[in-house]
Amino acid sequence: MKIPLKRRRFSRRTVVFAALALALLCVLFVLGRPLPFTEHDTYRAQLRQLRMDSTQLDQRILQYHLGLPNATDAAPEDFVRLRQQAQALRTTPSYLSSKEQQVVGASLNAYVKTLVEGEMLLSNLRGEAARQRERRERFEREVSALTGQLPAGAARERARALASAVRSNADKRDGPAMEQALTALTAMTAEFPGEESADARLEAEARALLTHARAREDMLLRMTKEYPLGPQAETVISSYLRLYEGAQLRSERFRVLLFIITLLLVAFVLEALWRLSRTGEALDALNAELERRVEERTQALSAANTELRESEARKAAILQSAPDGIITLDEKGLVLDFNPTAEQLFRLPRANALGRDFLTLSLSAAVKPEQRAQLTRALHADTPPGQATRLEVPALRTDGGTFPAELTLLRVRSEGPPRFTTYVRDITERQHVERLKNEFISTVSHELRTPLTSIRGSLGLLEGGVVGELEAPVLDMVRIARTNTERLIRLINDILDLEKMESGMLELKPQPVDSAELIETTFSGVQAMADAARVTLVARADDAGAVRADRDRLIQVLTNLVSNAIKFSPVDSQVEVRAARDARGQVRFSVVDQGPGIPLDKRARLFGKFQQLDSSDSRSKGGTGLGLAISQAIVEQHGGHIEVLGEPGEGTTFTFSLQAVRQGSGALSRMTDDSRHTLLVVTADAELSGLLRGLLSQEGYRVLRTPSLDEAARLIGEGEPDALLVDPRGMEGRDVDFVRRLREQPRGRELPVLMLAERAEGGIQPLLVDWMKKPLDEGRFLHTLRAIIRQPGQARVLLVDDDVTTRQVLRARLEGLGAICFEAEDGERAVALARVTPPDLIVLDVNLPRLDGFEVVDILRQGKGRGTPLIVFTGRDLSSADQHQLTLGNTRHLIKTRTSEDTLMTSVKELLNGLLAQRDHGRAPHKELS
Template identity: 40%
Template sequence: MVSLFGRTGLVTLAATATVLLLFLAGGTFALRILEDAREQRTAVNTSYAIMEDLLELRSDIHEMMAARDQVLLGTPEPYRRTMAAARARVMGEMAALEAAAQGDAWQQSLLPQLRHGVMAMLTRLEQTLRFAGRGDAVDLLLLLREASAERMRLLRLADQMIARERSNLEASNRAYTARVRQARSIIPVTFGAAVLFALAALWGMHRYRHSNAERYAALEESKRATEAANAALAENRSRLQSILDHARDPILLLNERDQVQLANAAAAEQFRMPLTDVIGQSVRAFIPDFGQPQREVEAHRADGAIFPAELSIGRYEQDGERGCVCVLRDVTERHRLDAMKNEFVSTVSHELRTPLTSIRAALGLVTGGAAGALPQPAGELLGIAHKNAERLVLLVNDILDIEKMEAGRLEFRRERISARQLLEQAVEANRAYAGQFGLRLEIEGDPAADAEVYADAPRIQQVLANLLSNAAKFSPPGGVVEVGLTVDAGSAIFRVRDHGPGIPEAFRSQIFQRFAQADSSDVRQKGGTGLGLAISRAIVEHHAGQIGFEDAAGGGTCFFFSLPRLVERPPTQPVASSQARRVLIVEDDADVARLLQMMLSQHGWEGQVAHDAAAAFAELGRQHFDALTLDLMLPDEDGLSLLRRLRQRPDGRGLPVVVVSAIADQRRRALNGDAMGVVDWLDKPIDQGRLREALHHALRASAEDGPATILHVEDDDDICHVVSAVMGDEARMQPARSLAEARAALAGGTRFALVIVDLGLPDGSGFDLLPDIQALRPSPPVLIFSASDADARMTRHAAATLVKSRTENRLLHDTIRHLIEAAPPASQPKEAVL
């Protein structure tokens, strides 16, 4: 306002407004005085009316008293009429008084007394007239006195009311006089002030009129400056739009309501709609999940197409306004390349692991003496080949592990195990490798230090192997690598200390990164992929542990990692051979569990009850059992999940299991034989005879004489020969090189104790063979032995899974042996599902 009118204009406006306000106030005051005068006149008229009625009342009272006296003196008739007329006037005057005094509370309080006095006086007059002719002078005299007393009281009361009205009139006159004097003093002052402000307004208008030219000149200058600023802003906006339009990724500028304020040409092209239509739209029209804590989202185009995009958001606040800048990058091509990479890795996995498995296993058998004694030169050469085959296997496994780690598919099968056992096994497994460098592996520290951890033993062995191999590579020949285990309140800490040159300072921050290797010749010549420590960190962190390193006292480096320790459990009591066979009853219903104990005790079994999965595994860790009964509905874990975990334990792979549950038959039909290793499925209520028969089958050895027959579905002849050599005379191997051959073998009537399946076959996936295997009664257990890692869907249908190039000959032999021994005999009832 100041910039528009100037200070003079404001003064003029203020003065004019003040004059108007003064005139308005004066008019209001005059109206108030007129209203007071009207109210004053009304009050005066009311007071005069009341006084007039009171005076007339006094007069009529005197007239009645005079007429009474005339009647008593002997002239009754005319004066009786006079009294009647006066009486009527008195009653009318009382009514007029009551009407006039309605607005006066004080007068209203006296009127009842006045009316009462008038009525009392009239009554006495009537009584006086009645006694006048009887000659009873005494009574008449008393009545006259009482009438006179009533008249005096009435007159005094009337005089009091008249005095009150006179006082009111005087007060009203004084107030009115004061208001008039006030008006006489205010009106001149108001008029003078109005004149002064009118003069000020005229002066201001005069000043405003003379300052118009200067003001308009300033406005013109301001207009020119604004136009120049707008031109610069438009140029900057055009430059910004040009920069944005040259960006290859869609860029969106959003306001605080997430509406698009600015967008580039790439956004219009990506969303396939005109740029003008993009502006003003809600960003959720293009990115429905906008605002969610995720980096990759699904973006929608105008034609309904959806594409994956990487979203980057930068928020800002400027001049009180909030908003954000969104950069969107189409990652469709990246996903395509990832899919190609995964396909390539899968191909490499199969094409490398399969021949490596053959080479490694064959060399292991030959160097182990399976083919007889070898000449010393040939033995040395084969030993070199076996050693380098092991190195190549480790290299391939590291590359495939890092790929699975990036994809989040690194699988773990954890169990309760001794930390010291893990350490000692790792030391024994790597002594030969350390011996190649002229080193010794020694376990230092307290030999009694131990704790149980919940870990995937092969993966922890892999971590220890990586740390031990690194220590062996970088330690001086003839030295020692010290390995130790310490236990505190919450963790078991593994340590591997070398006496090498230490880790360069510049390399410490990236030592756990992928493909990280110190860039010096004495390190590069040691070999390795640079993936071992990155994989080790991923494994340890998956176990909720930590890994690190520190400089060792006296030189060298000490690597360490920790695993959370488990609660101690009492030591396992040895079971005497003379004791009864033991069965673990996994049942949450106490009455049913007790019933099972009683049934089993009648047939020579000793039952131990576990009411949930946690208690079951605790009992399995404390003592040995010959069989297990399982309820599928447990409070802490599904029964089938417990069964799968059981089959992953070394002591649970061959443990016979009898399902006893209210939903046994329902789950058996739904699974269609997927739960491998179940001797029988018993519904509640329990058939005692069938329970006895099931346990009898669980302990019965295979009815067939001679070695078991195994169907090996594998298209690589070398792998078939190696597996056959690993098993030796313990099994008869029947090969099938395709799905068609395998189906023909399964339909031929031969009872197979085990089916070993490779997933990658020439005419399809080995997974497609599982329905044919499950259709057999009884269906044999399935061992997946493939170059590719089996996913959860596949492992659910298999009794065990092994990965080529990761599986030592001994582990392959033991797994096959466990699965054969766990298979029930052919005489098992048709309802049994293995």
């Protein structure tokens, strides 16, 4: 089929193009107009008037001060008028460019400057003329005085003539003539005795008159040469005329350029019209070609439709058999398609689902607002295609039931309106498997940790010689057993930490922690390992300051990194730990070793769980592969990230940054924190300091350490600790004087002091609360420490249970052991009693009126009761999360139906840690004053 062409009629596009060309020609005509001559004539007339007025002013000033007849001096109004004329000339013609306007402005500034300086010089000239007149009058008075004393007659007339010659020559600035006349006058008056003083005064006035005349001449000459207003005005006119000529030249060039552009535009329009006339013939040929191609495309389209139907059939089969629910949505979130699996999941026929809002249809009311908002954002039209949003949410069925679902929502790559595909998977079975796995790990870990702790303690006592010296082979076997027990405990702790991190239950307790103290504590824990590997530990933390972090967790991170560095360092090398504050207000920690380095392609696996490098060297070093994963998770919860630097063969650097504490926060802020008991340890032994810090921190104490007695005195003065632990080694007897001075001060009179000595010193016994032999017995040490911090008296037990019978039975058994019991029937009463009389042990039921057991524990954690031993004695089965929340100090979780009274009493005796023995066999620790 032919397409008819109308050759002789111009198209609308051609008409529009011609109109635009005509409009453009008009614009070019307007732009090509010559410069506005009226504006130029006006401005040039103002410049000429300025020049004429300036020249006249110069002439008047010169004539007046030369003493010409009928000459008048310049008035201030003349200078004001010239400044006004110059200011008016600053409004330059519009055809000058900004740079040219600046040139004109600069010449006007020079003119105004000359005008101001000339006015100032004229003022000085007037002053000099006035002084010259004053000198002339004084000269005349001196002449009259001198001639009046001369005898009348020819001598007096002769003297007056000479004086007139002196004054005339001085006014004419003729120095030699004035000196000659002055000499003749002096010689004449010398004939008359007694006139010497009058001659001297007359000579001084004559010379002063000559000086003023010459100064006035210099000023007038300077004014005519340096500050002439007429030439300066001529300079302004010349500058403007040069700029005007340049503007005219630019205007002429611009008009020529516009004329050329106009000719080119006309030629282009003519060319376009000519080509338009030739288009018809080409269209006829294209019409035939178009018909042929349409026929070919029709055949190809028919084949494509057949293939498309087959593809749609395959897609439909996939959708029908897919194990996941597949739902197609439009840009408003309305359902466009609903596969059979989705019908089964939501218990909703496809026909009833089409056209309904997907989020309203599928999401349960239990979905968190932030998850719902995330899904809403994923349905926006500006979401990039292919970007998936995956969430686990409770999905709603039409029968009112819910099921855990994994929703994956992404925008489909397609033309036209946005389309979204949602994949819905029922993860009930998967969550059940994960829950079983987590419960298994938690149960095994918790059940193993308690006996392993006891085994480790028993082996430690055997190794320490509590039951007597062991033979070398037996001691080696005990040491191997203890080492592997500790390794197993670390593995269990790592598994529990991973469980907490994955479940989001890892609680951080951020506080200001000194960077140098963190590194020192870390070194004290791994020093034995470094000595065995013959590796030197180096700390560089000068001026790093403090960071805000969970102290124990950060030590765990540094211990993992340093122990790994020691394992992979060669013999007689060093491991360096650095801490430095950067410009961003952060402290960067770096652990640098001299080991073989880590290949770049294997660094991505370092922080995975149970991951180790495959090389035989790495395998031979041992390890579980959990330390770096846990360290990375801890640092990320602090807002940082561990990075690995270094080239293979050149060592490895593990580094991360944490937020620094603002400068100025010192020991006072740490000591005045009442959330825990604060213990001040005075020792120069880094190993003992690390041992005490680990032991006491695990018991809930806050530990401060200093090697100096003077620093200890300062800390006690700033904020009183709850107890003082002193290691006298290396103090050369100064510890006795220190304790004696401490007892003489009001702040230290009642402070408990525990001396950690090889043996008791009788001379200082009256000054101390107690003393402890080394090596320390951990159980006895903790018992003694609790005894000196607590109030004196029998062991105090707080019974918290809403059942009266249970409280009576427990009270009878505990009083039989020698304890004093306090009873609380609800949570509020329990908190009040614990605050008034801090107990040595709390036996707590969970189900309580007012405040339940969880709330009681949360409240007690906020104060110094956080380290109180606790027995949770309840009939409720507790999950691992419940047990984690129901924890204070040393805590036991016992079920009433599964626990015998003997087991309960055994736990009471263990947690009271020997306090029960004081009633019959011992005495309560007390504080004695010197």
